[in-house]
Amino acid sequence: MINCFRRKKKKYEAHCIGFKENLPESNTVLSLDVENSRYENGPPNRFTRRKSVFAEHYDPEEDEDDDNDKVVYPKSDEQRQQLAESVRNILLFRSLDQEQVQEVLDAMFERKVQTGEVVIHQGDDGDNFYVIQSGIYNIHVNTDQEHEKFVGKYDNTGSFGELALMYNQPRAATIKAATDGSLWAMNRQVFRKIVLKGAFKKRREYETLLEGVPLLQFLNPYERMNLCDALMPKSYKDDETIIKQGEVGDGMYFVESGTVRIVMVNESGEEKEVSKLNKGQYFGELALVTHKPRAASVYSVGDVKLAFLDVQAFERLLGPCMDIMKRNINEYEEQFLKVFGSKTNIGDLR
Ligand code: 1OR
Ligand code: 1OR
Numbered sequence: 001m002i003n004c005f006r007r008k009k010k011k012y013e014a015h016c017i018g019f020k021e022n023l024p025e026s027n028t029v030l031s032l033d034v035e036n037s038r039y040e041n042g043p044p045n046r047f048t049r050r051k052s053v054f055a056e057h058y059d060p061e062e063d064e065d066d067d068n069d070k071v072v073y074p075k076s077d078e079q080r081q082q083l084a085e086s087v088r089n090i091l092l093f094r095s096l097d098q099e100q101v102q103e104v105l106d107a108m109f110e111r112k113v114q115t116g117e118v119v120i121h122q123g124d125d126g127d128n129f130y131v132i133q134s135g136i137y138n139i140h141v142n143t144d145q146e147h148e149k150f151v152g153k154y155d156n157t158g159s160f161g162e163l164a165l166m167y168n169q170p171r172a173a174t175i176k177a178a179t180d181g182s183l184w185a186m187n188r189q190v191f192r193k194i195v196l197k198g199a200f201k202k203r204r205e206y207e208t209l210l211e212g213v214p215l216l217q218f219l220n221p222y223e224r225m226n227l228c229d230a231l232m233p234k235s236y237k238d239d240e241t242i243i244k245q246g247e248v249g250d251g252m253y254f255v256e257s258g259t260v261r262i263v264m265v266n267e268s269g270e271e272k273e274v275s276k277l278n279k280g281q282y283f284g285e286l287a288l289v290t291h292k293p294r295a296a297s298v299y300s301v302g303d304v305k306l307a308f309l310d311v312q313a314f315e316r317l318l319g320p321c322m323d324i325m326k327r328n329i330n331e332y333e334e335q336f337l338k339v340f341g342s343k344t345n346i347g348d349l350r
Pocket of ligand 1: 120126139141151152159160161162163164165170171172173174175
């Protein structure tokens, strides 16, 4: 038997007060009333100045599983396959190993919903986390008790209901089915046992790194949080090739520790080191912005730790930073002119 409500609630209580009112879920919401939600409570800088929104006092060791029972909701092969497909893009599940993914698949149960049904009520305690199998779900936020505002919707993909479970706070929004649909649900206990620890570790590890990246200053804390979920760690020894000039871009990198060098071969075969990057700097964004092959090669100098963001997550999460990245191309062009004395092979960078 599973002791569903054996929570160590005291440990996690509301370490993120003041956070929940500014939470655009950019990783899963496909159509957002962005103007009205992202900066509703002030300009973007306000978020960048605010202290960490993550639960600093969360202690994963305290959450050690003292209950060996595993929850298994039987599923047909087809259902399991559908579910596996739906969870593949859930950023919160990224740090799970294969065994944990199987546990997640076992523990989820189906919930059919009808048009107009309220799946989550703002203000309620959190019970389940939901992954969308099908259906459209509207997001409403009550700002002053009386007025409910439509702030966005999920369209047949994504997940919701993680905030109340992660931060022990009341539901931050109301989720209402706009069509008939089907959801996969995971109860609070399983969510905390399997998903929470990894997600917290990752957020804690990357939060400080990302706060120091000027490019990301226009993301609010919730968007940065989603970015933390999406990053994958990569390590290199001295003089390994991280990116090869001319190849297709599959993602970008943030330097977590160590140094990388950027080397370019120009049209006449001349190879030059054009730059060195250290902690907090990023590279590999150019090919993703321009949809051109990699403009340079990148090599590790000594031991290097990087955080990798794949191209799909880049497109989903870094929309607000795209203009800055485009503007940076001008700087590359100017530097190129200085180093190579011509602009010949960068004319088609954009
Ligand atoms: P929850 O457990 O608080 C409601 O239950 C869920 O709605 C929440 O987790 C998120 O998964 C999801 N603000 C708060 N919650 C949101 C938001 C949101 N969008 C989705 N959820 N926004 C900020 C509104 C000022 C974003 C709206 C686009
Ligand atoms: P990418 O996806 O093209 C290689 O993969 C990365 O190296 C590239 O993204 C940039 O992040 C980085 N100066 C500094 N860094 C550069 C430059 C550069 N080009 C690419 N990267 N340039 C100035 C040369 C003096 C070259 C401009 C074309």
